[in-house]
Amino acid sequence: xxxxxxxxxxxxxxxxxxxxxxxxxxxxxxAGIFAVLAGTCFLNFQSDLPLTSVGxxxxxxxxxxxxxxxxxxxxxxxxxxxxxxxxxxxxxIIFAVIxxxxxxxTNNDGxxxxxxxxxxxxxxxxxxxxxxVANFARDEREVKHLVCGCLLLACITSAVxxxxxxxxxxxxxxxxxxxxxxxxxxxxGSANILIYWSFCTLFSLLLIxxxxxxxxxGCGIYLVYFMLMYHRHMYIGIPxxxxxxxxxxxxxxxxxFFMMILMSLLIICVVSFAYMLGPRVLRKHIExxxxxxxxxxxxxxxxxxxxxxxxxxxxxxxxxxRPIFGIGFNxxxxxxxxxxxxxIDWFLHNGYLWIMLKMGIxxxxxFIWFSFIFVKRGLKNWKKINDKFLKSVVLGSTISYLGLGLxxxxxxxxxxxxxVAIFGLMFxxxxxxxxxxxxxxxxxxxxxxxxxxxxxx
Numbered sequence: 001x002x003x004x005x006x007x008x009x010x011x012x013x014x015x016x017x018x019x020x021x022x023x024x025x026x027x028x029x030x031a032g033i034f035a036v037l038a039g040t041c042f043l044n045f046q047s048d049l050p051l052t053s054v055g056x057x058x059x060x061x062x063x064x065x066x067x068x069x070x071x072x073x074x075x076x077x078x079x080x081x082x083x084x085x086x087x088x089x090x091x092x093i094i095f096a097v098i099x100x101x102x103x104x105x106t107n108n109d110g111x112x113x114x115x116x117x118x119x120x121x122x123x124x125x126x127x128x129x130x131x132x133v134a135n136f137a138r139d140e141r142e143v144k145h146l147v148c149g150c151l152l153l154a155c156i157t158s159a160v161x162x163x164x165x166x167x168x169x170x171x172x173x174x175x176x177x178x179x180x181x182x183x184x185x186x187x188x189g190s191a192n193i194l195i196y197w198s199f200c201t202l203f204s205l206l207l208i209x210x211x212x213x214x215x216x217x218g219c220g221i222y223l224v225y226f227m228l229m230y231h232r233h234m235y236i237g238i239p240x241x242x243x244x245x246x247x248x249x250x251x252x253x254x255x256x257f258f259m260m261i262l263m264s265l266l267i268i269c270v271v272s273f274a275y276m277l278g279p280r281v282l283r284k285h286i287e288x289x290x291x292x293x294x295x296x297x298x299x300x301x302x303x304x305x306x307x308x309x310x311x312x313x314x315x316x317x318x319x320x321x322r323p324i325f326g327i328g329f330n331x332x333x334x335x336x337x338x339x340x341x342x343x344i345d346w347f348l349h350n351g352y353l354w355i356m357l358k359m360g361i362x363x364x365x366x367f368i369w370f371s372f373i374f375v376k377r378g379l380k381n382w383k384k385i386n387d388k389f390l391k392s393v394v395l396g397s398t399i400s401y402l403g404l405g406l407x408x409x410x411x412x413x414x415x416x417x418x419x420v421a422i423f424g425l426m427f428x429x430x431x432x433x434x435x436x437x438x439x440x441x442x443x444x445x446x447x448x449x450x451x452x453x454x455x456x457x
Contacts, residue, residue: 029067029070029071029132029136030136030137030142030145030146032063032066032067032070033067033129033132033133033136033137033146033425034146034149034150034153035060035063036060036063036064036067036126036129036421037150037153037194037421037422037425038153039058039059039060039063040060040126040190040417040418040419040420040421041153041157041190041191041193041194041418041419041421041422042153042157042190042191056115056116056118056119056122057118057122060421061122061125064125064126064128064129064132067132067136068128068132071083071131071132071135071136081135083135084134084135084138084435086131086134086431087373087377087431088130088370088373088374088427088431089130089131091366091367091369091370091373092127092128092130092131092366092370092427093128094366094369095124095127095363095366095367095370096124096125096127096128098359098362098363098366099121099124099329099359099363100121102121102325102326102328102329102358102359102363103117103118103121103328103329105328106328106329106330106331116329116330117328117329117330118329119330119417120329120330120346120358120415121329122417123415123416123417123420126417126420126421126423126424127370127420127423127424127427128424129421129424129425129428130423130424130425130426130427130428130431131428132424132428133146133424133425133427133428133429133431133432134427134428134431134432134435137428137429137432138432139436140387140390140436143390143393143429143432143433143436144389144390146425146429147201147393147429150194150197150198150422150425151198151201151202151218153194154191154194154195154197154198154199154222155198155218155221155222157191157194157195157225158191158195158221158222158224158225159221161191161225161228161229162221162224162225162228165228190418190419191419192229192231192234192413192419193404193413193418193419193420193422193423194419194422195222195225195226196226196234196237196238196241196400196403196404197396197397197400197422197425197426198218198222199219199222199223199226199238199241199400200241200245200395200396200397200399200400200403201392201393201396201397201400202215202218202219202222202392202396203219203241203242203245203396204245204249204391204392204393204395204396204399205388205389205392205396206219207245207246207249208249208388208391208392208395209388209389209392211262216266220270223238223267226238227289228289230288230289231411233407233410233411234407236406236407237403237404237406237407238403240402240403240406241399241400241402241403244399244402244403245395245396245399248379248382248395248399249395307337307338308349308350308410310334310337311334311337311348311349311350312348312350312353314333314334314335315333315334315348315350315353315354315356315357316353318333318334318357319353319356319357319360322360323356323360323361324360324361324362325359325360325362326356326357326358326359326360326362326363327357327358328358329346329358330346331346331358332345332346333345333346333348333357347412348412349410349411349412350408350409350410350412351408351409351411351412351413351414351415352364352408352409352414354412354414354415355367355414355415358415367414370427371401371405374398374401374426374427374430375398375401375402377430377434378394378395378397378398378401378430379398381394381434381437382394382395382398384437385433385437386437386440387437390433390436390437393429393430393433394430394433394434397426397429397430398430400426401423401426
């Protein structure tokens, strides 16, 4: 009896918490979207978050489902909140449906094995955050609040990682790889997508709006984060994004060229003074960053690349056997490569091969479809946006997606549960901005027509 009473109390408590959560999300769905982003893109891996009692379902997953329920309820209550459809919705929904079908049709050895498959599948669900963002962020204020909140979250995350880097004693570490693993252990790299997108957005804003101390400090914090994380793929991805953004903006804003020269000189001066006058721990980090940068030239001869090439070969063999629908989620495709304790024989570092391996051509087609639409609309429409902040968001989102597309050849950010919700943010925010800009354009046209009419009398 006591046991049943305790279970009943726990059930009532859970229902009260759920009701409170429903009320909060209904009154402020943007806060719910931000909670999903913070829960998946902060310092922790999503797998480190508290689990619910349902398999591999985490708190951000529950919030995501509640937000979709709220969207449906709102659309039924008032025509003002009717569901807004966009060009990305169809391929995103097809992508999710194919993933769900693959999850349900994959043979699993028990319920625990099925929930391990759910852990991989729910990554696809976070792409659908785009639909929520596009429908809940309906005015300029909501869009800017959401974007600014994410930029602030990226700054806080970067600042925490920078602080942690100086707690790790570099004197006990001989190579950059040692500190890399220490930083991975502490920060997890789970915020990489968030901070990469934030850097591209803030850098675009800096070039479009002109010199601004806040934007320069923000970009500097993001760059120091990537320097201290020692991710070689980001040492390639950051210059790629900077080059592409400058290529687009310099053609439109001539003063950008001189600003880039000024910023480059400023970075060189800051690093030089930090190395000459800074504390020993700072000099050690600068030395090891240089070592990691130099190692990019010889990366093709490293064991890291060798292991990933082996992964790719095994993945291609599995893909050729099941090219249409893939092997499914949580399925082994290779023998152990990283020692006898290698338990991640389902994991693949190439994001594109991951999609082909798990979902086959049927999953790859909608992925390419919505990626192409997103990039095409971004490159075509960013110049048409009147507001400079929103213009920078569109360009930064588009270029960061291109940069991450390059990085996904070696790191599968497209299909890992940490940070993937940022892709949904990019898609949804851009669509909201296009819609807001079109609305402003229509209003201006109507005003112009009214002003052109002859006055009566």
